[in-house]
Amino acid sequence: MPLTRRSRYGLFALILYLTLCTIGGIFVADGTLHPARRPLTEDEGSAVRDSARTLDADLADFSITTPDGAILKAWLIHPHHPNGDSVLLLHGLGDNRIGMTGYAQLLLAHGFTVLLPDARAHGVSGGDLATYGLLERNDIHQWFDFLNTQDHPRCIFGFAESMGAAQLLQSLDTHPHFCAVAVESPFATFREIAYDRMGQPFHLGPWVGRTILRPLVEVALLRARWKYNLNLRQISPEDSAAATNVPILLIHGQVDSNIPVRHSRRIHARAPNTQLWEVPAADHCGALSTAPQEFEHRLLTWFVPH
Secondary structure, three states: OOOOHHHHHHHHHHHHHHHHHHHHHHHHHHHHHOOOOOOOOHHHHHHHHHHHHHOOEEEEEEEEEOOOOOEEEEEEEEEOOOOOEEEEEEOOOOOOHHHHHHHHHHHHOOOOEEEEEOOOOOOOOOOOOOOOOOOHHHHHHHHHHHHHHHHOOOEEEEEEEOHHHHHHHHHHOOOOOOOEEEEEOOOOOHHHHHHHHHHHHHOOOOHHHHOOOHHHHHHHHHHHHHHHOOOHHHOOHHHHHHHOOOOEEEEEEOOOOOOOOHHHHHHHHHOOOEEEEEEOOOOOOOHHHHOHHHHHHHHHHHHOOO
């Protein structure tokens, strides 16, 4: 029986919609796994070295090689009057270790040794793909073991923001040796942040990704699995936080327009070992600039007792 004109238009629209979702999903997957790098310039490195000397600290370059052959680079900064503890600092997506130097300066002033790595596929570190914790959790284990062997600190703490926060949380369920960690603006699961990303270009909520653009999200997940052998569905900081006994301080701006505060609320609801500080008027990773004195007090209070 021949299709009516309305049915033909409907079928054409459906085919066009699915085609666009398929093409879009492929581009989204490839772009997500290959983020643009922020280069680490010589001038930036020189400025950090000068800052370390001003803070009465010594900076040294180090690297590790991962089992898959990626060479990861980092700065290790020792204060001349150490308190015996160390902190691993992890940056966000598309950034490099420079983005964590403000936190490093705060911690150095209180005697902490700090380690600032470039994540894989970021800065001057090797690695072709950013995997949002699937591989990075093991990179964090290696940096932890490096820091433990290098300095024999009394305690190793972790602080991370955004993508680094999600990676740090995922490292805890298999390597629960941090004395305590603090994370700012983590996402709860990869799928949940994918839904947010679908709605953000239109200034809409995650419902766009859950409904209208759901096929695009599913194609992107399939593309990552089939082409890159990465199961992005397994990326779940909230599961890792719920499975560990490491004390976790969650920090999240209440007006975060990048990773909404509901992500930290989801993590907190599932993990009784967490404490959540929602920062009024703070956008993405903006706690330090919005409330510097309270940020310093909360971070140091969280680290010292643990």
